[in-house]
Structure formats: C-alpha cells, structure tokens
Amino acid sequence: MEPLVETLIEDARWQSVGLGALAERAARAVMEDQALPDAGFAISLLGCADVRIADLNADFRGKPQPTNVLSWPSDERGAEADGGAPDRPRPGPADMPEELGDIAIAWETCIREAEEQGKPVEEHVTHLLVHGVLHLLGYDHVRDGDAALMEGAEIRILVKMGFKNPYE
Template sequence: MEPLVDTLTEDARWQAFGLDEMAETAARAVLVDQALPGTGFVVSLLGCSDTRIAVLNADFRGKPQPTNVLSWPSEERGADRDGGRPDRPLPGAAEMPEELGDIAIAWETCEREAAEQGRPMGDHVMHLLVHGLLHLLGYDHLRDGDAALMEAAEIRILAKLGLANPYE
C-alpha cells in the first residue's frame, strides 16, 4: 500500500521519534473515521524545529512566534454554515493521488506542551497530527459549531487509537 504521508524531517529528533510512522497511523485513522478510502490521497508533512515553524507562522499567519502545528489545505473544504460537514475530497488515481495539503509540526513546542499537560509526547503528537489532518479536510475551530464538530472528531479518532480525550 502506498504511503499517505510524505514526511520530510528537517529536525533529526523527529526521525528518531518515528514521526513518519505516527503520521501514517494518524492519516489512516482520520480517513477511516471520515469514511474516505485509504488510497488516492497524499499529505506532505514537515517535522521541524521551533525556529523553522516560527518563520512559517510569520510568513503565512503574520505571527512571528513558534506554534505546535500548522496546516495548509490544498483547497477550501470548510462548510458554509457553522457546524456543517466539510466538503469531501475525491481520491485521485494511485499514480496521481489527490493532494490534501501540507502540515508542519515543531519539536520544542510539542515537547514543552506535552510536559506542561503531563501527557506522553507520543499522545500529544498524535493529537496534533489528527488535528492537522482534520484541518486539511476542511474542519476548523473558529466558529463554535465548527469547533464542536472538530473536537468530537478528534476525540473519536484518538479513542479508536487507544488515546485519552486530550480536552479533559
């Protein structure tokens, strides 16, 4: 089976952590939850440092500081009405999968947040990967109804992976 996630690790700590395998697990779990096929899609993932993500955050969001995860959907899939289901992407062919978008995740911020929350780093990173993948599929948390829908999906997906509700 072709990988769903094309992972580039700029920070070697992500390579040792097994980010590429975690991302594949997260992507497959999200697609199953969303009743989408496990083939015909691809996501690009950058495992980087706080320094790199701060530059990306400044360039794309006008916020020159590190953050845990950033997502860039390949197209707008969000629902028009608050709490509505996002538009479904159509899978591409095996040799030309549909690009869902790009995600970047920063080591130091993830490590610090996991410690502050008293959670294993792996659990926190899995949550952030699921969160980022849902953004690529049109989920968001700016409006209350959208936030409730996204949070419910995150909790459901993480539970199927054997992980606790990150919002408790």
C-alpha cells in the same frame, strides 16, 4: 500499500519518536473515521524546529512566534454553515493521488506542551497530527459549531486509537 503521508524530517530529533510512523497511523485513522479511502490521497508533513515554524507562522499567518502545528489545505473544503460538514475530497488515481495539503509540526513546542500536560510525547504529537489532517479535510475551530464538530472528531478518532480524550 502506498504511504498516505510523505514525511520530511528537517529536525533530526523527530526521528526519536518515529514521526513518519505516527503520522501515517494518525492520517489513516482520520481517513477511516471520515469514511474516506486512504488510497488516492497524499499529505506532506514537515517535522521541524520552533525557529522554522515561527518563520512559517509569520509568513502565512502574520504571527512571528512558534506554534505546535500548522496546516495548509490544498483546497477550501470548510462548510459554509457553522457546524456543517466540510466538503469531501475525491481521491485521485493511484499514480496521481489527490493532494490534501501540507502540515508542519515543531519539536520544541510539542515537547514542552506534552511535558506541561503530563502526556507521553507520542500521544500529544498524534493528537496534533489528527488535528492537522482534519484541517486538511476542511475542519476548523474558529466558529463555535465548527469547533465542536472538530473536537468531537478528534476525541472519537483518538479514543479509537487507544488514547484519552485530549480535552479532559
């Protein structure tokens, strides 16, 4: 089975939590929940430090501070109507999978948030990865209806994976 997520570890501390394996599991859980095949799609993930994600956040969002996770969908898949289902991507052939987009995740911010929330790091990181993959699939949380749809998907996926509701 081909990997769904290509993980680039830029900050070696990510090795300690097995970022690649967490990302693969999270992405496959999202695809299953969305009734999409995990074959025929590809996601790129960067495991970095706060300083790198702050640069990315400044470049792409005009916010020069670290954040936990950033996503860059390959296509605009968001629904026109608030709370509507995003457009579904079509898988590519095995030798040229459809690129869903890129995700970056920052070590220090994730560790700090997990500690503040009293959660295991792997659980918090998995939640952020599920969140990031849903963004690649067109989910968003700017409008209220979209946020409710996205949070519902996150909760459903994480509970199925054996984690608690992250919003409780």
